[in-house]
Amino acid sequence: MKNVLAPYLPEHAVDTVFELIKLYGVHLKIVNERVTRHGDYRRDESGYHKITVNSNLNKYRFLITLIHEIAHLAAFEKYGRNIKPHGDEWKLTFQKLMVPFIRPEIFPNQLLPLLARHFRNPKASSDTDASLSLALKQFDEAESEKTYIFQIPYGATFRIYNGKIFKKGAQRVKRFECLEVSTGRMYLFNPNAEVELLP
Structure with a gap:
């Protein structure tokens, strides 16, 4: 199992993660990309933790994600x-495990202060912490090809992963109001949402 885990984790985290997996009897499966989530936990009918x-x-x-x-x-x-699922008990447990x-x-030095701040009150998804999410994305392999909603101009039209097309509106506190072109409905987007800018 350690050999399977090693390519996916920072080198000095492998042993500790392996011990956690053994301690909790986790059946870990590394799967193809899912756009809507980074990871998932389920306990099946027979009691296995997947x-x-x-x-x-x-x-x-x-x-x-794995520690989450x-x-x-x-x-x-x-x-x-x-x-x-993401209440106080989970937050406390996530903090202690992280x-x-x-x-x-x-972790690289530039991530440490962002992680320390995030884990004072962890959210259901690290993607909702825009500064941490953007900092993490710089370590993605295809980082240079990505465009984020905060980078595109007001009024620009863009497409998201599921093909829906939106027009960028004003920023409300942290998130951007965006109009779905086909329905006229307004949605809020985090500044780190990945989009495809349309001509």
């Missing part, structure tokens, strides 16, 4: 299955 993580994630996002999913399992085991990894042997 975690999936996308194979295309860079090593730092893969580590955060293990935190679901650990929180359910400690507090019971009636807790909120702390040993937030060090310079594992």
Whole structure:
């Protein structure tokens, strides 16, 4: 299992992650990219703990995602299955599991202050923390080809991963109001949303 994990994780995180996987009896499956999620945790009918993580994630996002999913399992085991999936119990568990990894042997120095801030109150997705998400994306292999909504001009038309077309509107606090062209409905986009700018 360590040999399978090693290419997906920072080198100094492999042993600790492997111990967590053994401790919690995780059945880990590394899967093809899913646009709507980086990872997933499920307990099946027979009681097996199944975690999936996308194979295309860079090593730092893969580590955060895997610990995020293990935190679901650990929180359910400690507090019971009636807790909120991303409630206080999960946040506390995620923080405790992540702390040993937030060090310079594992994460690049430029990520450490962003991770420290994020893990004071972790969100359901690291993608909702725009500064951390953008910082993590710079380690993606195809980073140079990506365009983010904060980079395109006001009024520009763009397409998202599912083919829907929008027109960029004003920024409201952190997110951008965007009009879906076909329906006239307004949606809010995080500044780090990946888009395809249309002519």
